Amino acid sequence: MLTDRKRKILQIIIEDYIETAEPVGSRAIARKHDLGLSPATIRNEMSDLELLGYLEQPHTSAGRVPSAAAYRLYVDSLKPGTLTDNDMALIDGWFRERIRNMDDIFKSTAKILSRMTQSVSVIVANKKSAARFQYIKFLPLNETQVILCIVTDDGAMDNGLITVPAGMTPAELDYLAGRVSKLLEGRPIAEIDADVLQNVYYEVSHDEVMLHSLQRTLRAIAAKNSEQKVFLGGTKQLLNQPEFQNMDRVKDLLGILEEEKVVKDLVSANNQSGLKVTIGAENKFTGIKDCSMVQATYRLNGEIVGTMAVLGPTRMEYRKVIAVMNYLHHYLETLLKNPDGFRDTLRSKS
Secondary structure (H helix, E strand, C coil), rough: CCCHHHHHHHHHHHHHHHHHHCCCCCCHHHHHHCCCCCHHHHHHHHHHHHHHHCEECCCCCCCCEEEEHHCCCCCCCCCCCCCCHHHHHHHHHHHHHHHCCCHHHHHHHHHHHHHCCCCEEEEEHHHHHHCEEEEEEEEEECCCCCEEEEEEECEEEEEEEECCCCCHHHHHHHHHHHHHHHCCCCHHHCCCCCCCHHHHHHHHCCHHHHHHHHHHHHHHHHHHHHHHEEEEEHHHHHHHHHHHHHHHHHHHHHHHHHHHHHHHHHCCCCCCCEEEEEHHCCCHHHHHHEEEEEEEEECCCEEEEEEEEEEEECCHHHHHHEEEEEEEEHHHHHHHHHHHHHHHHHHHHH
């Protein structure tokens, strides 16, 4: 049974180990913390905690380190922390200086998240909920081919190659672009399906080959923009952690992070609200069984837009990581729910 005294000693061991990465001994606890207990009493309590499965003893040390069960107890009892004014100002300034389109939001989030947590950050962005069609433009390439450029409301641009009738004039191409733009304006890119494109057929049906080429390109771009994208930050941070001085462990973890499909599965969006923390063997893959992951989903108009996560050693600074994640979680939801403000930000940078 965990008494209040055992809980207090366990919390001290966890927080000291998080800070120093060194096994914690009873004498160090007695010297550093005013518990009113002798080293012998603390040592007895630590022995009980080890029997209960909350502490482990490295072979070469007289001190103890927390087990995965200890971290789970610690995380479950953590009270939400807050960021300092300086930390919040750093995040706000970071986004103001770097955001120019939707991808920049996710890239910037990955970088600032890893920087502030000193861990690997992963953003899995579900783009289908974000971008809306704004307009298209045709750029002549040769007599029978043009480049189709699609611009979305977040400032991003995509393109594809389509076939047009020989001799089609720039004025005719501009007219066609205007007609298609009017038909599709404001639609989410992911919703440009066969039924929508059929309306394009009725409006722009003077050439079958060109129409099919246009439909095929629009479908390909819509499919591309519906795919999840992965943004990583801070993989080099691993090398600064004592737990990853063993290069075999680093290679295993980097091998997982290099596989985009595996990363998507690892931090796949879930329907849970708030933050989710998985510790050690609770994670899906054996390659990260010595790691912890903190993740949160974020939404736009009720739809899951994606997931952000921090991956680091089980010794990670949970209180700081959770505070950063909470702030960024609400920051992102506010940013993504305010497209007009986002466009104003883009215009102010152009």
